[in-house]
Amino acid sequence: MSEQSTEPRPTLEAVAARAGVSRATVSRVVNGGDGVREPLVERVRQAVEELGYVPNQAARSLVTRRHDAVAVVIAEPETKVFADPFFALQLRGISKELTAHDSQLVLLLTEGRADHARVGRYLAGGHVDGALVFSLHLDDPLPGLIHGVPTVYGGRPGWIDGSRGAVYVDCDNRGGAREAVRHLVGLGRRNIAHITGALDQTSAVDRLDGFRDVMVDADPKLIAEGDFTPGGGERAMRELLDRCPDLDAVFAANDLTAVGAMRVLRERGRRVPEDVAVVGFDDMLPFTEQADPPLTTVRQDIEEMGRLMARLLLRGLDRTSSASASGGLAGAPSSVVLPTTLVRRASA
Amino acid sequence: MSEQSTEPRPTLEAVAARAGVSRATVSRVVNGGDGVREPLVERVRQAVEELGYVPNQAARSLVTRRHDAVAVVIAEPETKVFADPFFALQLRGISKELTAHDSQLVLLLTEGRADHARVGRYLAGGHVDGALVFSLHLDDPLPGLIHGVPTVYGGRPGWIDGSRGAVYVDCDNRGGAREAVRHLVGLGRRNIAHITGALDQTSAVDRLDGFRDVMVDADPKLIAEGDFTPGGGERAMRELLDRCPDLDAVFAANDLTAVGAMRVLRERGRRVPEDVAVVGFDDMLPFTEQADPPLTTVRQDIEEMGRLMARLLLRGLDRTSSASASGGLAGAPSSVVLPTTLVRRASA
């Protein structure tokens, strides 16, 4: 372990002394320098430099009640789902945006009920300025535990009254699904099956709805439940094949599911796309491009979603602080649904 | 955005008043309750409960100089690498361990030099108690920027004097590589090739060394440089095949690389494992199990590595705080190298 430096870090006071000014002036300079005359600014800057002064965030937070930190809550009980790069991409987007606003990212991973209580306590404890919450399942108790903490959700939350002021960022799951299925229809496929995602998540439900929008009177036998994993895709594909040997297309709720499905198809001697066309969802590289055959899929910009979530939250925080001053002119940020695009590759 | 609660959160003072005791007593109870008589403890507990009191971390840190927070620095310039679940698993391990010690995880993602400066400043700023640093490349300037912050590295850092007190957690890359290659030799393979990882990382170098340990006088033509990605694996595999058409086995620096290599092998009509046996490294599920054929690989327990890193760091922090009192009796934690195991599947 690298050694611990023992000499105390310089304080505002020290900088002030060195620059021959008052604490208040140093504070002003450090926080933007408005209303301080140029020569003084320069002197203070130099003192800061020489002493290697870094503000003590704890002391600052104590008085400002801001933390310049945002919690990212990933509530994913299943370790397996962690194997998909989804979160990594979102995190990257979030991180970039937060960094640009000098905010820190506090990561809260939960699995299981006990963790929820912990996270609730943490958020309620006012340690962070806001929260970005992911992967809510329909019955998740977390939202109830979040009081008074500005929050933006990743993906449409599932509670009944879809609004309740909850702000979220999502992609157009339903529209994307429609486009995927229409594409299959356009290819002349008639027996189009769907492997759903985990139906306790709204994204899975929305994609299923999109599928049904197009296949209005689809045989229920053509719908099998998956769970967003390759394993789930395999299982569902087997069921489907057993129930409807004559299916000629599959729309899978995500790419991982599609990969699983394609494996079973190959196993059973069906050629993709000749015998069965396959469309996925997410466009998760490198899975899709390097699948065999490369996967036709619905692209959503995951990193952008993360960035947007952070941006929305930060904007909301600004509003909160300026609201009292400006009379709350700026409207509360509202949810954003990003468009999707169909990416045609070889599988359909 | 969820609404902002406006009523101020209760302070120690408020709890004290409610319980009819002094601030100091409440503080004692909140921090463990030693030296407070039972009836009082109970009264205070109840007051805390009723008021929904949560300690203000900023105020606490201000005086204790502890933050109960650890930074996790992931220095990965290449977005692509983010597509592998490696970090997600490590993070999970780290998160579990930190949670168990009531510490928070501050995630610092960097790409590019500018970010390094930012991270250096942040760490030097004493916002966290320690740091866990990943994916150091050989020329990374970050270590130089970390002064006085207890740090544990993920993977052996690459600076020349392998020690300098740096604590790290790694798996036995060299030993694992040896085992993999010996396995191939045991299979009767003679023209064994190696696709390396990104050679600016010690794990890649160590695995290459392990390869050479066994293949003492391997033809340099049988070694091609990859970068831990499927794309890199493909490229390297093509080179290898062009240079040495008679190779009968490949040891890939990681599973992703192996997947890429296998794709090229299939493309070129070589059967795995009949014509060319393939061994990977990491045992990254679900890649390995679901590869076609399922991949023989060297398993390392990634999540455990993360957990261990956190544990080492926290232990070091304890030591730091108790050192002055106990005369620094407890030894500094030292690096840990975890064993690997060969997992035999179908590819070799």
Added chain:
DNA sequence: CGCGTCATTGAGAGCGCTCCCTTTTCGAAT
């Protein structure tokens, strides 16, 4: 030339908590 006005700067009061140190309490020993 004096006074009002505005822009700068300084002084000081806390933010909520921990921890040292003093005061009180209580039980045991004389």
Added chain:
DNA sequence: ATTCGAAAAGGGAGCGCTCTCAATGACGCG
């Protein structure tokens, strides 16, 4: 009973910073 001493509880300083407010000085105008 009285004293003593340890344990328990309270008082108060102060962590490093921001922010309000007062003091200072520069400057323009009557």
